Amino acid sequence: MAQQTSQLHEELLWNLLQEIKDPEIPVISMVEMGMIHDVSAEDGVVTVDVLPTFVGCPALDIMRGAITEKLGSVTGVREVRVNFLFEPAWSSERISDEGRDKLRQFGIAPPPRQYKPGEPWQVDCPYCGSPCTTMENLFGPAACRSILYCKQCRNPFEALKPI
Amino acid sequence: MIDYSRVQSAQLAMQNAAYLLALKELLFQLADDDFILAYRGSEWLGLAPHIEEDVAFSSIAQDTMGHAVILYEMLEELGAGKADDLAQLRNPEDFRNAILVERRNGAGEYLENPHYDWAYAIARNYSYGLFKQIRLESLHNSSYLPLAQVSRKMLTELNYHLFHWQVWIRHLAESTEEARRRLEAALEKVWDDIGDLFSLGPLAAHMVNFGLIAGEELLLQRWKEKGKEVFHSIGLEWPGDPRVPQQNGRAGEHTDDLVQALATLSEVYRLDPTAKW
Numbered sequence: 001m002a003q004q005t006s007q008l009h010e011e012l013l014w015n016l017l018q019e020i021k022d023p024e025i026p027v028i029s030m031v032e033m034g035m036i037h038d039v040s041a042e043d044g045v046v047t048v049d050v051l052p053t054f055v056g057c058p059a060l061d062i063m064r065g066a067i068t069e070k071l072g073s074v075t076g077v078r079e080v081r082v083n084f085l086f087e088p089a090w091s092s093e094r095i096s097d098e099g100r101d102k103l104r105q106f107g108i109a110p111p112p113r114q115y116k117p118g119e120p121w122q123v124d125c126p127y128c129g130s131p132c133t134t135m136e137n138l139f140g141p142a143a144c145r146s147i148l149y150c151k152q153c154r155n156p157f158e159a160l161k162p163i
Numbered sequence: 164m165i166d167y168s169r170v171q172s173a174q175l176a177m178q179n180a181a182y183l184l185a186l187k188e189l190l191f192q193l194a195d196d197d198f199i200l201a202y203r204g205s206e207w208l209g210l211a212p213h214i215e216e217d218v219a220f221s222s223i224a225q226d227t228m229g230h231a232v233i234l235y236e237m238l239e240e241l242g243a244g245k246a247d248d249l250a251q252l253r254n255p256e257d258f259r260n261a262i263l264v265e266r267r268n269g270a271g272e273y274l275e276n277p278h279y280d281w282a283y284a285i286a287r288n289y290s291y292g293l294f295k296q297i298r299l300e301s302l303h304n305s306s307y308l309p310l311a312q313v314s315r316k317m318l319t320e321l322n323y324h325l326f327h328w329q330v331w332i333r334h335l336a337e338s339t340e341e342a343r344r345r346l347e348a349a350l351e352k353v354w355d356d357i358g359d360l361f362s363l364g365p366l367a368a369h370m371v372n373f374g375l376i377a378g379e380e381l382l383l384q385r386w387k388e389k390g391k392e393v394f395h396s397i398g399l400e401w402p403g404d405p406r407v408p409q410q411n412g413r414a415g416e417h418t419d420d421l422v423q424a425l426a427t428l429s430e431v432y433r434l435d436p437t438a439k440w
Binding site: 054055056057058086087089090091117136137138139140141143147161163 | 215218219222223225226227228229230232233312313315316317319320322323326327
């Protein structure tokens with residue numbers, strides 16, 4: 001019986017985490033980005049294991065704050081612990097299908113599925129779907145993004161790096 | 164009984180004084196290399212040849228600084244002191260970075276007549292990046308598991324950096340005669356210093372015996388093999404064996420360039436180390 005209560009509790013926590021957006025891409029949640037590895041609750045202490053997308057992501061402290069605030073407001077939660085883990089390592093493979101759609105709607109091309117390092121990275125335009133795109137800058141406004149240009153619809157856009 | 168081929172946590176590492184000492188020394192080398200080179204990279208902000216390069220270079224410096232932060236935090240966990248203090252309050256002789264990463268970007272100061280050498284930036288960052296790739300690959304098998312784990316993540320990021328610098332090397336090598344001449348001069352300058360990058364310092368044997376990292380000779384050999392392959396594909400002449408600088412950064416010997424860098428980067432922090440950021 002006790003176990004069942006704990007499971008219900010965790011489902012509620014996952015739902016709340018779904019409301020926390022990526023600080024740098026406000027349309028997608030940390031859950032959809034595949035950044036939440038594990039959530040557990042015991043005796044009012046909630047532990048959230050988070051997988052950073054990049055080691056030096058400057059948004060990590062903001063994420064920690066947002067998670068602590070959101071889950072800390074749940075009745076019965078005394079303490080929220082946020083751990084950043086590198087094992088398992090986050091990879092762009094972890095982004096959910098729903099997350100990929102949201103990225104596209106926001107004008108960011110999602111990373112390719114089953115990408116192997118060293119392979120050519122072909123990026124389709126998130127606006128018109130054309131494969132006729134050029135890489136303008138491998139490095140973009142955030143560590144995880146590149147800047148590209150679509151020769152078909154003539155829009156600049158960003159793409160999430162496959163890692 | 165602790166298995167020293169698989170040390171899973173800081174708590175376990177701290178139960179063996181000799182292991183802890185070698186581990187901390189290695190972490191200082193890794194962290195200080197990344198920290199100081201990232202600082203030199205940050206000094207290029209606004210000065211790179213074009214705006215795309217400014218975005219790219221500052222992004223690379225940010226990633227590299229992020230790697231240093233994680234490594235200093237590992238040291239904090241091992242009882243070496245607060246991560247911020249380790250970066251900002253240590254004396255130059257406590258730093259374990261290689262001489263290559265501390266050299267100034269060129270003539271002048273960042274705020275006053277910076278006549279930095281772009282070819283040197285490329286040559287230094289590429290040569291270092293190639294070494295970092297080999298070092299991280301070796302760390303994948305490190306006996307200190309937290310380090311092995313983070314090294315895999317770092318490598319995925321470094322591959323993008325290395326690709327970027329390799330494009331630049333090729334650009335200059337295949338461009339005008341002047342560009343090629345400047346690149347070759349910059350590589351010579353890098354080669355004068357790069358010898359102590361491969362050094363693991365006075366505790367080298369302990370690091371290897373504890374399975375923390377591969378030996379110096381092996382790292383150097385792999386670096387040479389990879390480097391020669393790339394140089395050959397671009398049509399660049401291999402500048403020969405790396406030369407060892409006068410000072411040995413791994414033993415805490417440094418140039419005035421590091422003294423200047425630390426004074427500048429920690430100026431604000433030293434005003435009030437208790438301030439909240």
